[in-house]
Amino acid sequence: MSNDASPPGLMDLPATVGGYAAVEFGPLVRAFARMVGGQPGAGGALTVHLRGEPLVEIWIGDAAPRRPWDADTGAIVFSATKGIAATVIHRLADRGLIDYDAPVAHYWPEFAANGKGRITVRQVLSHRAGLYGLPEIARGLDDVLDHRMMEDHLAAAKPDHLLGIPAYHALTFGWLLAGLARAVTGRGMAELFRTEVAEPLGTEGIHLGSPPPGSTTSAALLHGNKLSAVGTNYVSLVLGRAYSLPGPLGAVARALFLPGLDQLLEGDDPPILRTELGAGNGVCTATGLATVYAALANGGMHQGRRFLSPETIRAMRQVETFRLDRALFYIPMMWHMGYHSLPVPGAHAGFGHIGLGGSFGWAEPRLGLSVGFVHNRLGIGSMSLDQLASAWVLPLVVRGAHAARRTTTPAVPAAASVA
Known part of the structure; x- marks a missing residue:
């Protein structure tokens, strides 16, 4: 102006x-x-x-x-994506298609495998499902980019010892919500971003992955060295060995690190834009x-x-x-159901x-x-x-x-x- x-x-x-x-x-x-x-x-x-x-x-x-x-x-917007994915689930709950206190397996029967039959929608939405670990469900970048496979792997996975305790599901959160939403609607999360959020609110500025041809939204290129430091042999070795550590360092490593994952953000058309990652793209x-x-x-x-x-x-x-x-x-x-507050002025x-x-x-x-x-x-x-x-x-x-x-x-x- x-x-x-x-x-x-x-x-x-x-x-x-x-x-x-x-x-x-x-x-x-x-x-x-x-x-x-x-x-x-x-x-x-x-x-x-x-x-x-x-x-x-x-x-x-x-x-x-x-x-x-x-x-x-x-x-x-990386993990700010989680708030939109959660809003999709709340829209479905609002219409009576999902009950927060029902087991996820009630809607997604395959999810009952390995003792997960009692994990509720509320627990998944508030990062208490004990399913935050990447090494248990994926081997590297190619697996992470296959969102349907990640949904299936989570359905078959076994929760760890932090079931019921808040442990940030940094990447798995999106696949968990996508699997639940797919079981209820038969549609993928990218489509639901459009039909449950963007279109009802009349906004063109919400997409999961790269905006489609014809969209008025254009994606900015990432600027900076991104996650390149994580891809060095030394850092990869340290983080890989951190998986077995007790306490927060081990939990963070399991939630965020896989060998080769740094390549997710590389290039002018980074791989992260070519999948449905409801937790981060x-x-x-x-x-x-x-x-x-x-x-x-x-x-x-x-x-x-x-x-x-x-x-x-x-x-x-x-x-x-x-x-x-x-x-x-x-x-x-x-943690709220899919969102968080912060103890800072203007946010609490x-x-x-x-x-x-x-x-x-x-x-x-x-x-x-x-x-x-x-x-x-x-x-x-x-x-x-x-x-x-x-x-x-x-x-x-x-x-x-x-x-x-x-x-x-x-x-x-x-x-x-x-x-």
Whole structure:
């Protein structure tokens, strides 16, 4: 948006930032420009909805070399994908097709193998199924890319000693939900992302894997050294030997590492985009994520139409376990059914899901507030700071939302152009 002609109620954006933002979100916009901009080949976007109305939709930087970011640029959001996959399951539960407290095997009979007949949907959704380990179900990259085979392998797998205890199912979560959803509907998770989430909410910015031909969403290239350090012989040897270690280090290694898995992100058309990985390969725009979480933040309503019932929204808001997560170094994730909260300002009363590198979608029902934040930076040097993006985004969003709630008319432009 040109800084020369900002409509009333909208701030003059920094020259490098495209889109629009209500004046109350000035500190957020300036922090976004400083934290996300400045690296050629990298960029990102941030959208904020209040009571379903868009108050911020901004972007900066590059989706790829010589390809500027725009409103339709999506990024691989990694584990933020889990929140969308969980929303699919909640939509099915809302229609009475799934009961949270029923055994998964009631819908997916093959899942009863190896003593899993009593594991419930609620336990799977809150990372308590004891099925987080990769070495038990996959040999390497080719197996991980075969999502139907991974569903079958999980159906046959035996849970480990952490059954009933929160242990982050970093990759297996997506295949577990996909197998359950397939058993109920006969359809794969990529199709369900479209029919159960994107289409009912009228958003084009939600995809599982690469956006299909004809989509307005274009996927940003990953920028940085990605997971290359994990692929070295020395690191692979150390992580492989860590499988048998007791405690969190062993759990993390089993949940996240397989030899060759670093190649999942390599190239301009990385293999991760060519499968259905409901735990990690969503390609989403910031506005797509904010739109999904707007419905969850506003009692299940979207533009005057019901997306989820109040009863289902209450179930989604409930923290299922306050126990520390054994596969995330005892971080207090406060797992909901498919989402988490965080003990940081602006996040402790809300829920959503953060992905590797810091992209996330978030709902704050007390304010009717939703947030989508995406970017394409993924490198060892910036990882620690990027992963904590929610720690600066959410407090500034809540601050702006409190100020905006005091205004009578949301400042939303009819259209926005790139700066």
